[in-house]
Amino acid sequence: MPLKKVAIVGTGAIGGYYGACLARAGFDVHFLVRSDFAALKERGMRIKTPAHEWVDPRPKIYRTSEEIGACDLVIVALKATANGALDQLVSPLLSESTAILTLENGLGSDELLAEKFGAQRVIGGLCFICVYRTQPGEIMCLHPGSLSLAEFGRPRGPRLMELEAAFVRAGVKTHAADDLLALRWKKLVWNVPFNGLSIAAGGISTDRILALPELESEVRALMLEVIEGAAVFNFKIPIDFMEQQISSTRTMGAYKPSSLVDYLAGREVEVEAIWGEPLRRAEARGAELPRLRMLYSLLKALTSLPPSSAR
């Protein structure tokens, strides 16, 4: 693909950050924006990091996909809970050769996009990053981390190499990989315990999870279950990876996982993508994951009530 015109579907922290990086590197980035339209129009898009900040005073922002039209690359950075709107949001952005990169969490978005728009379009991206939206039009990136990319159902090819090069040009540490689902399970090793326990243990940040020995031991036990779930699909995740994830989380301080941020803000939590779908897939292959099942059940109950009325 000649990668020039890019659409960002879902200008939250993730979509806004990577879109701004690509725009700064000279790509023609078009942001599909809902709630922050007025702020972005008025003050531009501000990206902060602990070391510096930069502003794009006039990001190309749109209220509808029709105004954007066909692109070379569509980056889907919605919450999985908003996938019901994909048809309407993505279809107007597609030409015959448009690639779709999904940065959504958990399991399910690759297959859904493949089914809707054609498997050959779909690339998955895993963002190992600490980034959040501080206010409308402003994004704070605490750790740029890295981005892993893989084609859906195929090993890497020229298109993926070009996409990797584009992100590298945009200053993002990027890895092209061959097995998208293996990557997704690997990311779940962190998301399942930390996003889940941060909600189920009463709305606490990662440092407080690791401060209670009983919860730290649940983190490990849940990680082992995810590793076991991955193993039934022949994805081997080394135990070392688990310890690395815990160690690096210790350096993150009072970090609120994205699901907790959503939960506390009263937004829908990606319960099915992060917990339900991995659980169902692994159970369907005969795995028994009692802790993941219990956590999923509790999260399902907790998120069916607004947090304020829950107690």
Next chain:
Amino acid sequence: MPLKKVAIVGTGAIGGYYGACLARAGFDVHFLVRSDFAALKERGMRIKTPAHEWVDPRPKIYRTSEEIGACDLVIVALKATANGALDQLVSPLLSESTAILTLENGLGSDELLAEKFGAQRVIGGLCFICVYRTQPGEIMCLHPGSLSLAEFGRPRGPRLMELEAAFVRAGVKTHAADDLLALRWKKLVWNVPFNGLSIAAGGISTDRILALPELESEVRALMLEVIEGAAVFNFKIPIDFMEQQISSTRTMGAYKPSSLVDYLAGREVEVEAIWGEPLRRAEARGAELPRLRMLYSLLKALTSLPPSSAR
């Protein structure tokens, strides 16, 4: 024992209810009272049931055990979390032949009382009852249920028969049994899932636990783990019992388990007696109870924060 003079240590819903029943039947019942002293002095003790109510206008209430002095029977109806005060509260009530009946929940209180005051004194009681304190000096009993009694570390004997007769005379459906620990594990089959999930799923009553299929399935899975924990001590709990417990819970409506009531009121929850101690005992014998361990860890985290600040 000539069973005449009785002390109630802990005049909450359980202690107040059984004490009032015994007093109405002619026993000389002395209530050790803390927070409700003024209300009981002024308005007496009112016991309500869905069908009728009765008032003891002048219950014998005391602020200290020294004012009560030696009794034939001491009924300990404290929360397990108040056990630090046992020495001070119980010692003045003991003569050489005083029996101690503990109605505390979970595991641990029999052994603790035996260690402090002599194993020969200790009798355990399991209350299968729906009762709660509606306001100072007023107790509502929704289902009188039944009371199971057993000697600590011994089969039943004349003393237990006499105690059973006393409760029967007081209108309480009572069973004398031979194996106290087996009874305690049996009660945990209900307490572990319902008391625990009612807190961990966001402060919900039993009807809402059973309304969500995923949570109902966790109730069963936790019950099976308790049955497995009991089995390592050779206590056989039939699977039928589990289904009976779930069915009878369905008839209880929007019931708030006692631990949830404590939690919502900001009182300490009996996390160790109901979840921690059974878990440790079963694990020490080689049982693996992943759901009980996870629930215990979550409850430990949730109860280390006041509920209002937790979200």
